[in-house]
Amino acid sequence: MNTDQFRQFGKAAVDYIADYFDSIKNRPVFHSVHPGYLQELIPAEPPRRGDLWKDVLQDVDRVIMPGITHWHSPNFHAYFSAANSFPAIVGEMMGAGFTSIGINWMASPAYTELEVAMMNWLGKLLHLPEHFLNCSDGPGGGVIQAYKTYFQGSASETTLLCLLAAKEKKVRDLKALNPDLNDTEIKTKLVAYSSDQSNSSVERAGLLGSVPMRLIPADEDGKFPANKLLEAMRKDRAQGLIPCYVVACLGTTPTCAFDDLTELGPICNQENVWLHVDAAYAGAAFSCPEYRYLMEGVEYADSFNFSPHKWMLVNFDCSAMWVRNARFLTDAFQVDRIYLKSKQLTSIPEYRHWRIPLGGKFRALKLWFVLRIYGVEGIQNYIRHQVALAKYFEQLVVDDSRFELCCSNMGLVCFQLRGDNELTEILFEKIIENRNIFVLSGYFNGKYVIRFSICSQLTERCDIDNAWQEIVSQAKFVLRHHGGLR
Amino acid sequence: MNTDQFRQFGKAAVDYIADYFDSIKNRPVFHSVHPGYLQELIPAEPPRRGDLWKDVLQDVDRVIMPGITHWHSPNFHAYFSAANSFPAIVGEMMGAGFTSIGINWMASPAYTELEVAMMNWLGKLLHLPEHFLNCSDGPGGGVIQAYKTYFQGSASETTLLCLLAAKEKKVRDLKALNPDLNDTEIKTKLVAYSSDQSNSSVERAGLLGSVPMRLIPADEDGKFPANKLLEAMRKDRAQGLIPCYVVACLGTTPTCAFDDLTELGPICNQENVWLHVDAAYAGAAFSCPEYRYLMEGVEYADSFNFSPHKWMLVNFDCSAMWVRNARFLTDAFQVDRIYLKSKQLTSIPEYRHWRIPLGGKFRALKLWFVLRIYGVEGIQNYIRHQVALAKYFEQLVVDDSRFELCCSNMGLVCFQLRGDNELTEILFEKIIENRNIFVLSGYFNGKYVIRFSICSQLTERCDIDNAWQEIVSQAKFVLRHHGGLR
Numbered sequence: 001m002n003t004d005q006f007r008q009f010g011k012a013a014v015d016y017i018a019d020y021f022d023s024i025k026n027r028p029v030f031h032s033v034h035p036g037y038l039q040e041l042i043p044a045e046p047p048r049r050g051d052l053w054k055d056v057l058q059d060v061d062r063v064i065m066p067g068i069t070h071w072h073s074p075n076f077h078a079y080f081s082a083a084n085s086f087p088a089i090v091g092e093m094m095g096a097g098f099t100s101i102g103i104n105w106m107a108s109p110a111y112t113e114l115e116v117a118m119m120n121w122l123g124k125l126l127h128l129p130e131h132f133l134n135c136s137d138g139p140g141g142g143v144i145q146a147y148k149t150y151f152q153g154s155a156s157e158t159t160l161l162c163l164l165a166a167k168e169k170k171v172r173d174l175k176a177l178n179p180d181l182n183d184t185e186i187k188t189k190l191v192a193y194s195s196d197q198s199n200s201s202v203e204r205a206g207l208l209g210s211v212p213m214r215l216i217p218a219d220e221d222g223k224f225p226a227n228k229l230l231e232a233m234r235k236d237r238a239q240g241l242i243p244c245y246v247v248a249c250l251g252t253t254p255t256c257a258f259d260d261l262t263e264l265g266p267i268c269n270q271e272n273v274w275l276h277v278d279a280a281y282a283g284a285a286f287s288c289p290e291y292r293y294l295m296e297g298v299e300y301a302d303s304f305n306f307s308p309h310k311w312m313l314v315n316f317d318c319s320a321m322w323v324r325n326a327r328f329l330t331d332a333f334q335v336d337r338i339y340l341k342s343k344q345l346t347s348i349p350e351y352r353h354w355r356i357p358l359g360g361k362f363r364a365l366k367l368w369f370v371l372r373i374y375g376v377e378g379i380q381n382y383i384r385h386q387v388a389l390a391k392y393f394e395q396l397v398v399d400d401s402r403f404e405l406c407c408s409n410m411g412l413v414c415f416q417l418r419g420d421n422e423l424t425e426i427l428f429e430k431i432i433e434n435r436n437i438f439v440l441s442g443y444f445n446g447k448y449v450i451r452f453s454i455c456s457q458l459t460e461r462c463d464i465d466n467a468w469q470e471i472v473s474q475a476k477f478v479l480r481h482h483g484g485l486r
Numbered sequence: 487m488n489t490d491q492f493r494q495f496g497k498a499a500v501d502y503i504a505d506y507f508d509s510i511k512n513r514p515v516f517h518s519v520h521p522g523y524l525q526e527l528i529p530a531e532p533p534r535r536g537d538l539w540k541d542v543l544q545d546v547d548r549v550i551m552p553g554i555t556h557w558h559s560p561n562f563h564a565y566f567s568a569a570n571s572f573p574a575i576v577g578e579m580m581g582a583g584f585t586s587i588g589i590n591w592m593a594s595p596a597y598t599e600l601e602v603a604m605m606n607w608l609g610k611l612l613h614l615p616e617h618f619l620n621c622s623d624g625p626g627g628g629v630i631q632a633y634k635t636y637f638q639g640s641a642s643e644t645t646l647l648c649l650l651a652a653k654e655k656k657v658r659d660l661k662a663l664n665p666d667l668n669d670t671e672i673k674t675k676l677v678a679y680s681s682d683q684s685n686s687s688v689e690r691a692g693l694l695g696s697v698p699m700r701l702i703p704a705d706e707d708g709k710f711p712a713n714k715l716l717e718a719m720r721k722d723r724a725q726g727l728i729p730c731y732v733v734a735c736l737g738t739t740p741t742c743a744f745d746d747l748t749e750l751g752p753i754c755n756q757e758n759v760w761l762h763v764d765a766a767y768a769g770a771a772f773s774c775p776e777y778r779y780l781m782e783g784v785e786y787a788d789s790f791n792f793s794p795h796k797w798m799l800v801n802f803d804c805s806a807m808w809v810r811n812a813r814f815l816t817d818a819f820q821v822d823r824i825y826l827k828s829k830q831l832t833s834i835p836e837y838r839h840w841r842i843p844l845g846g847k848f849r850a851l852k853l854w855f856v857l858r859i860y861g862v863e864g865i866q867n868y869i870r871h872q873v874a875l876a877k878y879f880e881q882l883v884v885d886d887s888r889f890e891l892c893c894s895n896m897g898l899v900c901f902q903l904r905g906d907n908e909l910t911e912i913l914f915e916k917i918i919e920n921r922n923i924f925v926l927s928g929y930f931n932g933k934y935v936i937r938f939s940i941c942s943q944l945t946e947r948c949d950i951d952n953a954w955q956e957i958v959s960q961a962k963f964v965l966r967h968h969g970g971l972r
Contacts, residue, residue, distance in 0.1 A: 010572070044606065044621070049861040086496070096579070109524070121532040316847060361803065375536035
């Protein structure tokens with residue numbers, strides 16, 4: 001394909017995406033396919049000779065589109081929002097166009113330097129403590145992590161990475177006190193903690209990092225109870241185990257609850273345990289001053305992450321992480337070979353020692369595009385608008401005596417039909433069967449709840465009204481036919 | 487930004503990329519900046535109000551372009567090729583446009599199903615053994631891994647993932663024989679093996695997975711010596727340790743050497759040790775029948791990976807992995823929570839259990855675009871053309887008595903100035919200082935070599951001639967001024 005053909009193909013693809021968004025309100029939010037549908041639509045082998053781009057684009061419509069669940073439909077209220085914006089889409093394409101690989105500064109200086117600058121911008125946007133920023137004097141700094149689990153609210157690589165760094169740090173700390181100790185002996189005794197409301201990726205990080213992850217039952221607000229953490233640590237210490245890592249959540253996956261860092265933080269600091277703060281979804285809200293009280297105590301943390309690809313308009317994937325002391329990361333992962341060596345630059349971080357993959361994509365570019373084109377106010381307006389829509393929905397629930405509001409935080413509202421859990425279960429199934437809106441369900445304090453999340457940028461009050469109408473109309477049916485369950 | 491503005495911005499960006507490629511021959515391959523350059527060009531804070539897209543696009547030219555090392559310049563001969571093609575760029579943009587997250591089949595069926603289909607296409611393109619394919623009857627299958635280290639020739643996540651699966655498998659195997667054994671006890675005794683020519687990410691996988699990775703010295707051809715592997719395993723067993731994992735390379739990072747699977751494979755199978763084959767760069771060559779003899783013995787492998795984002799025209803990142811038995815992966819990583827549950831589909835893999843991140847990007851889309859628009863023949867022609875250019879360069883080296891050819895495989899040629907290593911060191915420094923071509927250097931069998939790699943799709947014979955002229959002209963200078971070193 002030459003550049004002339006690319007100009008045609010690329011522009012046709014831009015129009016395809018624009019047409020898609022222009023028409024998304026009229027598309028059913030759910031896909032319309034059965035398992036295995038795609039294998040019936042395409043050949044079992046790659047073509048011998050190349051096809052025309054026009055045919056391929058038509059096949060996107062024929063083969064792909066029917067199997068897409070429309071996450072950006074205004075009727076999509078499942079999971080959390082998956083960020084998407086036009087500036088980020090263009091940024092993604094341009095990053096692909098340059099395709100350098102950010103192995104080190106030399107391999108493409110703009111990669112490293114834009115990442116440093118954007119992590120400073122982001123940190124300032126969120127009002128993170130100065131010591132986390134690259135532009136501070138200390139050993140702290142921010143980095144875009146290369147991939148993230150998506151679902152839900154959490155960033156598995158970051159959790160794992162910090163766990164591994166915490167492990168190494170603990171081994172060093174203990175060996176400094178007692179040089180006769182042996183690494184393996186220490187490592188087999190380490191334990192980590194989080195609440196049972198943390199993302200499944202936290203549990204997985206424990207599995208992958210070979211450190212048992214204690215999942216402490218949350219309190220009735222879905223928060224990590226500090227006294228239970230202390231209790232668990234003391235019990236473990238009494239058995240000769242060594243606490244080394246705690247994951248707190250600002251915005252948990254099931255209910256977007258905020259753990260209290262002013263309580264958890266001092267315990268971790270006192271016990272010399274690494275505190276990682278996972279604000280994957282809700283972190284974007286700290287761009288608004290009125291929500292910053294929810295991260296009070298963040299200054300106790302050793303590491304902090306949030307994912308602009310969730311709620312800050314940067315397409316998947318882009319997850320931001322800051323550490324108080326980057327040396328603990330680089331000490332844990334530095335593996336240098338001759339082909340990676342380049343002259344050491346004192347002022348510029350060598351990001352390859354900050355993450356698991358050695359090279360990185362140009363993720364900072366799409367982040368730059370979004371921050372430039374939206375501006376601070378644009379991002380604040382976006383967050384506030386989404387929270388306002390959730391509040392509007394919350395009020396509809398509260399105003400209807402058939403329903404009970406279970407929790408509501410940021411863009412997420414959980415509710416149930418009053419009465420037996422089974423009623424809500426049937427309601428949920430009816431809603432999904434009817435396919436007009438996409439919501440999820442879950443349990444909260446033993447209650448089966450419907451989890452309604454404001455996701456799409458295109459969602460407006462009228463869409464909330466329609467969604468509520470759909471819920472109420474299914475609820476009426478359920479109460480009529482199964483009301484005996486009450 | 488509304489869809490009209492996106493149409494304008496997107497198309498201007500397509501033109502920017504096309505103009506970039508039209509002009510890349512005339513750009514110096516190296517960037518022209520000093521460390522810290524970018525912080526001088528942009529403000530320290532994000533803008534309060536949003537900027538116009540036109541200003542942002544202009545700033546790409548002003549701020550980013552000077553700091554880009556042009557990996558797709560025909561004068562770029564460093565590292566290995568980093569794939570880039572127009573179909574893949576468009577695929578990347580369209581994938582960003584849809585931004586669903588492939589958490590499970592339900593969340594967007596097209597994601598999972600196109601990935602299944604593309605892994606079948608790719609496996610057939612490479613003529614991998616049937617048991618690796620999703621379309622086979624057995625428990626094997628292929629998956630696109632979500633991120634990759636780039637440099638060099640290897641795919642760190644895949645290596646780590648298979649190491650972790652091998653660990654779990656070994657624990658289960660041993661406990662099946664002796665149920666009294668304890669997991670931790672077994673795990674602390676596990677050891678893994680690779681050659682010292684394997685990628686640094688293999689060593690790193692050992693670090694991350696807490697399994698010592700023995701790096702066996704390669705033979706003089708850069709290959710993993712099977713007898714030394716057996717020796718090392720026996721020595722370890724004699725000390726009560728348990729061999730569990732071997733990484734063999736088809737196309738090593740330093741010299742693109744091919745380990746002999748017909749020798750390593752039977753040993754691994756006999757010793758019940760997981761054999762992982764890393765063909766990250768060179769795997770693409772198996773699309774051509776004439777190179778398939780180099781993967782003879784691949785049927786002994788438990789897992790195999792190669793990265794289309796290196797040498798198969800799919801932009802970073804896209805790394806393909808196949809396993810003989812997917813159950814060993816899913817058993818190791820399955821963490822199910824209620825929000826992840828969906829009805830089990832027997833015929834369709836739940837890919838979230840196949841990789842570390844739970845969600846995935848729509849990477850299969852760009853792969854589909856590339857395979858469709860190039861076709862099998864287009865890919866074969868591309869590989870053959872690149873190898874022919876390397877052969878052409880090799881001949882220039884061989885025909886000049888001042889130089890010695892050290893090794894030449896696929897698109898990579900390593901050579902030195904005859905005489906003391908220091909001569910080649912000076913030559914390398916002169917070439918880099920002069921900034922006309924970008925090459926790397928390294929050691930091979932104690933010889934300091936220049937590593938010349940065919941990278942860009944735009945490279946033609948005349949560019950090879952120019953590169954050679956540059957090398958010869960610098961060599962003349964070196965021999966004139968430092969010839970006494972000979």
